Amino acid sequence: MAEIVLDHVSKRFAGGAWAIRKANFTVKDGEFFILVGPSGCGKSTLLHMIVGLEDITEGEIRVDGKRINELDPKDRNMAMVFQSYALYPHMTVRENIAFPLLLAKLPRSEIKRRVDEVAGILQLDALLDRKPSDLSGGQRQRVAMGRAIVRRPQVFLLDEPLSNLDARLRVQMRTEIAALQQRLGITTIYVTHDQTEAMVLGDRVALLRAGEVQQIGTPKELYETPRNEFVAGFIGSPAMNFLHAEIGDNNLLLPMGPCPLPASFPLDRLGNRTVVVGIRPEHFYLPEAAPQPGPVFSAEIVMAEWLGADLYLHVQPVLPHPGPHEASSLIAHETGKPGVVLIVRVPPDLRVGRGERIELTYDATKIHLFDADTGESFL
Ligand code: ATP
Numbered sequence: 001m002a003e004i005v006l007d008h009v010s011k012r013f014a015g016g017a018w019a020i021r022k023a024n025f026t027v028k029d030g031e032f033f034i035l036v037g038p039s040g041c042g043k044s045t046l047l048h049m050i051v052g053l054e055d056i057t058e059g060e061i062r063v064d065g066k067r068i069n070e071l072d073p074k075d076r077n078m079a080m081v082f083q084s085y086a087l088y089p090h091m092t093v094r095e096n097i098a099f100p101l102l103l104a105k106l107p108r109s110e111i112k113r114r115v116d117e118v119a120g121i122l123q124l125d126a127l128l129d130r131k132p133s134d135l136s137g138g139q140r141q142r143v144a145m146g147r148a149i150v151r152r153p154q155v156f157l158l159d160e161p162l163s164n165l166d167a168r169l170r171v172q173m174r175t176e177i178a179a180l181q182q183r184l185g186i187t188t189i190y191v192t193h194d195q196t197e198a199m200v201l202g203d204r205v206a207l208l209r210a211g212e213v214q215q216i217g218t219p220k221e222l223y224e225t226p227r228n229e230f231v232a233g234f235i236g237s238p239a240m241n242f243l244h245a246e247i248g249d250n251n252l253l254l255p256m257g258p259c260p261l262p263a264s265f266p267l268d269r270l271g272n273r274t275v276v277v278g279i280r281p282e283h284f285y286l287p288e289a290a291p292q293p294g295p296v297f298s299a300e301i302v303m304a305e306w307l308g309a310d311l312y313l314h315v316q317p318v319l320p321h322p323g324p325h326e327a328s329s330l331i332a333h334e335t336g337k338p339g340v341v342l343i344v345r346v347p348p349d350l351r352v353g354r355g356e357r358i359e360l361t362y363d364a365t366k367i368h369l370f371d372a373d374t375g376e377s378f379l
């Protein structure tokens with residue numbers, strides 16, 4: 001059992017600002033928990049407080065109900081894998097993996113048995129006599145994980161473990177880490193700045209911004225019901241499109257034309273203000289392929305990105321009534337041209353190109369609405 005409770009945990013570096021402010025959540029026993037967010041948001045600091053490499057300024061961390069704030073890192077029964085792997089270059093793979101067990105003074109026969117077991121799990125059997133310099137990046141990564149799990153820790157902590165690998169290997173190692181975590185069932189906290197890694201790996205994800213947790217939930221919850229504009233823009237790739245809109249009579253006045261408001265929308269709470277509307281690229285459709293009829297608009301293609309399984313078009317709506325909307329629209333992606341640019345997903349076999357016009361619609365029931373001032377979701 002290893003349930004980790006962060007009880008209003010804050011961190012302030014000497015003379016600095018708050019790196020973490022009132023982190024307050026529970027990582028459940030056996031859970032694969034992700035800390036994600038942009039560079040400098042405090043992910044590593046939070047991980048370091050849990051493992052004991054940084055002091056906690058305020059609040060309490062408990063593991064299975066016991067306060068660990070003052071506990072020495074070596075007494076926390078946690079193992080950490082760093083971005084740099086930190087392998088000993090003069091030792092073989094076997095010696096690297098065995099090292100924590102040597103420190104713990106386990107009998108030689110037990111050490112051999114455990115190293116062989118871990119090497120089997122991580123497919124390192126054939127590499128046990130090599131030095132780290134004779135290994136590929138992915139193999140080094142596996143050795144670092146082997147050295148961490150050989151101690152059978154209660155908690156497994158990984159800080160951007162895949163960032164030194166090329167894109168292909170990253171995807172492969174991601175799958176291996178997920179399989180390993182499921183097999184071992186160890187409570188795992190994994191730090192990344194990559195939202196795809198967070199979505200694929202996490203049972204639950206905590207998204208941080210400037211030291212504050214913005215939202216915690218399953219990947220699906222963060223994707224479908226983002227609490228604010230920041231979460232909405234961070235989760236999902238390509239990112240959600242954001243547009244400024246005004247509230248009309250039972251509709252939203254979007255740059256590409258009015259959008260009838262779904263009945264579930266809290267019109268009474270909106271008043272007559274300007275809101276930010278979010279529409280994901282995958283919620284745009286060709287009119288004939290839409291799941292239900294929606295507002296149709298015409299757009300000019302400014303760029304096409306074909307990825308094999310998907311085709312993303314960057315389009316500029318041809319404005320029915322050019323004027324105030326053009327100026328008030330938020331432009332997420334620059335093209336050098338004035339006006340709104342949207343990224344939309346269309347079928348990959350669609351034969352269209354730059355400069356052409358295309359008719360599009362979107363699923364009005366899937367739009368998101370945010371307060372233009374605070375960024376908070378209205379839904
Ligand atoms: P990255 O993804 O770039 O590693 P991160 O989300 O892990 O970033 P942290 O390294 O936790 O972010 O840093 C959080 C904040 O705390 C940053 O503003 C950073 O400059 C600051 N910080 C980190 N370590 C120290 C330190 N030892 N002294 C002072 N400030 C620090």
